[in-house]
Amino acid sequence: MLNFLTRRLGVMALTMICLTFVVFYLVNLEPNLRKLAISQTEMHASDEHIESWLTKNGYRRPFLERYAAWIGVWQKQPNIDPESGKPVSRFSYCDEPAVPVFAGVIEGDFGCSTKFKTKVADKMLPALRATGLLMFWVMATMVPVALFLGILSGMREGSKLDRVLSVLSIVTTSTPEYVSGVVLTIIFGTWLGWLNGSAASATGDGITFYNFTLPVITPAIYGMGYIARMTRASMAEVMTAQYIRTARLKGLSFYAVIIKHALRNALIAPFTVIMLLFPWLLTGVVIVEVMFRYQGFGLALVEAAGNNDIDLMLACSLVSVVLVLATQLISDVGYAYLNPRIRVQ
């Protein structure tokens, strides 16, 4: 087990290095850098002006050195102002060290956000906390309900209940969030007035049922149908298995068969699906957060991409990569836990 974990963590680190390298390369393409220089100097800067700004702020150092410095395995050199000969920060709103230091991702320094005019870490942490809260509530409503519905419809395949639930889950999964979000807002926000169509107040005043319900149920409804379909298929298959007949002919009642014998076997397949939903949710919240003006990771990502905020984009992609790899690891370990055929030799 320990062996397996170390090996998997090693593979994860390698994957992360490869992926971040690609992302780092792409966000540091010449046009992006020029755009940055233009926005940081003045609108009609000359080519020389741009070039000197880029050189002064270290963007013209060798690519690999800059990547290594971003990771934090290479020392970051201070930017020296050619006129005064003194070290200066790239941007006025972030302090940068005046001596060469290790200051990269590993050290916890993610750089400086040009859009929010603050350190990336100061922006990212609250945003992630906010999105984490949103994701938690989405999962907390979506997973139990979806599993329950899936089991309910799968335990008697072809029954009326099964048909009704199946239609329901097909309808919800085939409605994208930007449609269901709008529809739900119109019904519950505009017409009935029960819920708030904006979650902007959630950031400052804390979440309430009134301002947080719509952002939670919009993605939850979509994912719910999906997981319910998966669970139903898995449950229906388990119910035809011979060991279910064995259990029935032992004299167990229908519900005892479901709870003692079917459930655990039926949950093995949906478990991996649920784990795959975490990365989906992280990007899925982009739409929801923008739609409901909720200050989270999704909104930060959109702003970063829209404003050429290089350091923030890098940080966002790093978070996504970590989440994808971490959930996959959990998924594999959890799968083995649920399925003794994998675990025990």
Next chain:
Amino acid sequence: MVEPILEISNLSISFFTRAVEIPAVMDFSCKIMPGESMGLVGESGCGKSTVALAILRDLARIGRITDGTIKFNGRDMATLSDEELMRVRGSEIAMVYQEPMASLNPTMKIEQQLTEVLFIHEKVSKQEAYDRALEMMKAVRLPDPERMMRSYPHQLSGGQQQRIVIAMALLANPKLLILDEPTTALDVTVEAGIVELVKDLGNRFGTSMLFISHNLGLILETCDRVTVMYSGEAVESGPIHEVFGAVRHPYTQGLFRSMPLLGKNRNSSPLVPIPGQLPLPHERPQGCNFGPRCSYFTDGVCNRADIAMLPAGTPSHQSRCLRIEAIDWDAAAKGGAANVPTAIGENLLDVHSLKKHYQVAASELFGGREARTVKAVEDVSFTAREAETVAIVGESGCGKSTLAKVLLGLETATGGTALFDATEIQSDPIDKRSTKLISSVQMIFQNPFDTLNPSYSVGSQIVRTLERFGIGSSTEERESMMLELLDLVKLPRAFATRMPRQLSGGQKQRIGVARAFAGRPRMIIADEPMSALDVSVQAAITELLTNLQRQSRTTMLLISHDLSLVRYLSDRVIVMYLGHIVEQGTTDQIFQPPYHPYTEALLAAIPLADTTAKKRKVVLEGEIPSAMSPPPGCPFQTRCHLKAKVAGGLCESVVPPMRVLTDGHAIKCHLPSEVLDAMTPVIS
């Protein structure tokens, strides 16, 4: 007067689909007395499992009892409430299933699955439940029961799993035990062990049994009375020795004639297959269901009206045949004319000290031990000549399929040589082999259901084979060759356009044979070609193979665990155990003493369907060791019942050399000649 435990009278069961009602069982009656065991025999689709499930009221949702009653212990099962039914299930009637692996919950430990039965039906403490479960584990003779209680099903072998299922069934002391093909998925020696156990437990606990099987031999060994089913009806029933000794229904007779009983062989007494096919449930003929396939059929008698069970000879023996009196039951079968044995040609295949070892990486997840070696084939030498049939027998895991894979080029050998027509082929993988070589060495597979591509017509699949082998110059020519191949395997030419799903198992296997023979092979490897087929179909395929081989002078390597079939079909036999050839010789030499102890056990494990034959008992103890850690010395020493007769613990330390006993007969055994000479025949 003793009341019967189970009394089924005039039971009819139908399945209702949206369009039609499909009758599955019609007018079925039987009685099981306390302590008695009743056998239910028939081919697949005859309704025997439906009867079993109907007794427990566990038919599929579309199935319904349309007529008749099932009385258990004097009570009509149909009148039981759901709670009463749950009480009966598991505690009074218990069931053992065909596939033990599938019938155990993969995510629950054995202990939970066993004790659950007691918790459902009796108020017992945890400790008591555990103790009783352990007791029962010992009763079904499982080694190391404490450890097994803590295991998951997949950690046990098939035989052990089936013992667990039997233990589970017997835990609550049921009055009736239903066994539905309990040994079909198991090896012969394991099967023999399970049969012994079931008989023993039946005597010990006085449980009545309903034993369902397609194997007449097993029924004879285990049951007091038998009911033969055909197409949803009981066609013959009575005390086992009366039915098997004096058959009174043409179907039962047909079954016996299509079985390769020991003593028959392909030249002197060919099998007589039952012509035609089982009618589909909604296309059953008027009158006798067996009429269209029966050689005694009389128009105007057999096809007039439904036929009832009639007494046949003794009052307890009944048959559903109107012409019991008119038929001469002792007359020899027609059409079974003897054949002239084919002359055996020159050496075609020469295998010398062939080895195949696999490196298995340790478990990917959890563990991470270093890689280990599986010695699948270890030192195998034999020859096969033109037009000869060489059978390779042994239990699963003995290396017989690996050997076939090496010869076919699906694997390459680790050591040794295999000369095919004087060319070395052991290290050529299939993609490096010439088309000529590939078409000369072909295979007939075990399972005809999985080996045809479901989305192409069977004709186009044969044409494709011809095309790959570069036979025929144009599509038209290949088309006509394909039609000839269909003639060859005795299928109507119209079948060329059919899809595999439209064919029965036997017909699919014929297509498999046609495909294998398409490239005019010089050697055919047939891997358990009959084991997925019904008895009457087996006979037809066996005859087909025999005739094709006779015409084309093809060499055949027959891989099988069915020794009756091996005796019937082959000229020479190779017995394998754990990657070694332990005995080889002509068929007569193998089936006569002196035997290798393993061969002796294999022979003793054959379920004989012959009431006159006597069999010596040799039941193997223990399990076949893992090929990853074979025992030191003789590979068979861990299970050998004659080991004590070899002095000085030789068996544990030295691999015995291959000893030639008589011309062509060799065994790998340390037993001294006196012991070998003193051996008596297993079957007499």
